[in-house]
Amino acid sequence: MPKASGFSRFTRGVRHTFRAFASTKHPVLVHIVPMRRCNLACTYCNEFDKTSDPVPIDEMLKRIDKLAELGTSVVTISGGEPMMHPEIYQIIERIRHHNMIAGLISNGYYFQPEKVKKLNEAGLDYLQISIDNVTPDDVSKKSLKVLDGKLVNLRDHAKFRVNINSVVGGGVANPEEALQIANRARELGFSSTVGVIHDGDGLLKGLTPREKEVYKEIKKKGTKSYARWNWFQDALVDGGTYEWRCRAGARYLYVDEAGIVSWCSQQRGTPGILLHDYTQTDIDREYHTEKWCAPNCTIQCVHQVGHLDAWRDPQVSLAEYNKRKGKGLKPETVSQIIDA
Numbered sequence: 020m021p022k023a024s025g026f027s028r029f030t031r032g033v034r035h036t037f038r039a040f041a042s043t044k045h046p047v048l049v050h051i052v053p054m055r056r057c058n059l060a061c062t063y064c065n066e067f068d069k070t071s072d073p074v075p076i077d078e079m080l081k082r083i084d085k086l087a088e089l090g091t092s093v094v095t096i097s098g099g100e101p102m103m104h105p106e107i108y109q110i111i112e113r114i115r116h117h118n119m120i121a122g123l124i125s126n127g128y129y130f131q132p133e134k135v136k137k138l139n140e141a142g143l144d145y146l147q148i149s150i151d152n153v154t155p156d157d158v159s160k161k162s163l164k165v166l167d168g169k170l171v172n173l174r175d176h177a178k179f180r181v182n183i184n185s186v187v188g189g190g191v192a193n194p195e196e197a198l199q200i201a202n203r204a205r206e207l208g209f210s211s212t213v214g215v216i217h218d219g220d221g222l223l224k225g226l227t228p229r230e231k232e233v234y235k236e237i238k239k240k241g242t243k244s245y246a247r248w249n250w251f252q253d254a255l256v257d258g259g260t261y262e263w264r265c266r267a268g269a270r271y272l273y274v275d276e277a278g279i280v281s282w283c284s285q286q287r288g289t290p291g292i293l294l295h296d297y298t299q300t301d302i303d304r305e306y307h308t309e310k311w312c313a314p315n316c317t318i319q320c321v322h323q324v325g326h327l328d329a330w331r332d333p334q335v336s337l338a339e340y341n342k343r344k345g346k347g348l349k350p351e352t353v354s355q356i357i358d359a
Contacts, residue, residue: 028144028180031120035092039327043270043306044299045090047324050097050124050284051274053079053110057100059126061151061159066284067099074276076106080113082278085294087117089302091272095122095320097284099276102129108141115142122147126161130169135176145180146173149214153196163200174207181209185237187230194233201237213237215317260314263325264334268305271324272297282310283318303350309334 039047053074057067074082086094094114101107102125114121123138127148138146150166151159173181183204185197197213204211213234267273267282268290274280278294280301281287292301306328316322335343344350 028120031118035120038090038092039270043328043332044302045092046086046272046302047091047270047327048093048095048320049086049091049272049274050095050320051082051086052097052099052101052276053107054099054101054104055276056103057098057126058103058128059100059160061161063158066097071099071276073104073106074278076109078278079104079106079110082274082294083110083113083117085297086272086274087119089297091119093120093122095124097124100126100128102134108137111138111141111143120144124149127166127169130172132172132176135172139176139178143179145182146177147182147184149184149186150200151186152193153199163196163203167203170203170207170209174209182212183209184212184214186214187234194227194230197233197237211237212319214319261316263313263322264329264332265310265313265316265321266306266325266328267310267321269302270306270328271321283321285318286310286312304337304340307332307334307350308337308340 035047038045055066055068055071056073057064057069060067060069083094096107096110096114101123104110111121111123121141121143122145123143124147127150148166148170149161150163151161153163155162155165170183183200185200185204187194187197201211201213215234265282267286268280271283272280272294273283273287274294275287279288280290280292280294280297282289282305290301290305310316340350
């Protein structure tokens with residue numbers, strides 16, 4: 020599919036946003052993994068291996084078709100390193116074939132000019148690259164010094180939106196470098212966001228006073244794109260919790276390389292149902308039930324989707340939900356009764 024114009028991308032985004040507000044019965048955002056393998060081995064990351072094969076393309080296309088059947092709005096390809104999948108362009112084309120918005124999360128190593136142009140042709144809508152430091156160290160090789168040439172390639176050739184995410188928190192030796200990364204992103208015309216490194220459950224690791232200062236300074240500069248949609252982190256950074264209604268498993272899905280649906284990348288195995296077997300019943304259950312990890316969660320994409328439904332449909336415990344369902348009540352009635 021040819022690359023859409025910026026105006027076309029905008030109008031599709033508006034249309035999907037209206038759908039998200041109009042109905043709670045479909046996923047808004049899905050992260051799907053076509054490749055667990057990665058060319059790097061960042062010490063804080065638990066989302067990669069060094070040996071696994073790519074998911075066969077026929078299976079990947081079936082999974083994309085299933086997401087379209089569920090009414091998904093946005094499909095973001097992650098990993099591992101998804102650019103290592105030999106049919107990555109075909110996967111993007113299939114997403115766009117169904118008129119879903121196509122995104123990609125990458126470590127940035129594979130953006131030679133010819134590959135950027137192929138991503139344009141496939142119809143990619145947006146790209147996010149996370150850069151952890153300025154100079155490679157023992158923690159991460161996702162470094163500005165290594166990737167700056169690839170960023171220039173993207174500036175010169177990409178017809179899709181590019182966001183650069185820097186991080187603060189445990190494992191990052193010098194928080195000042197996050198400021199350098201954010202400034203360089205804006206110099207190149209990209210949007211920038213800042214994230215907080217989490218532990219293996221997706222929960223907050225404590226920040227030092229200087230890390231908090233850097234975080235807040237980058238936030239003040241993050242005025243483009245969805246950079247403004249991460250205010251939930253403010254309370255966490257200051258040592259508090261954030262009370263919200265997590266809709267993971269319903270409005271947000273994480274589909275791993277085995278095709279299993281989980282709440283997110285850090286809660287793999289829950290609910291642990293194969294995508295091909297996932298139904299509206301599963302979406303209703305996960306939409307209306309509480310998540311134990313929500314108050315301390317730092318998973319930005321899940322929070323951003325959760326904002327869409329923050330104003331409606333309170334959640335109940337899974338036990339209470341099942342109890343009410345056993346009495347023949349519809350999912351929306353369950354929450355209404357408990358809230359009353």
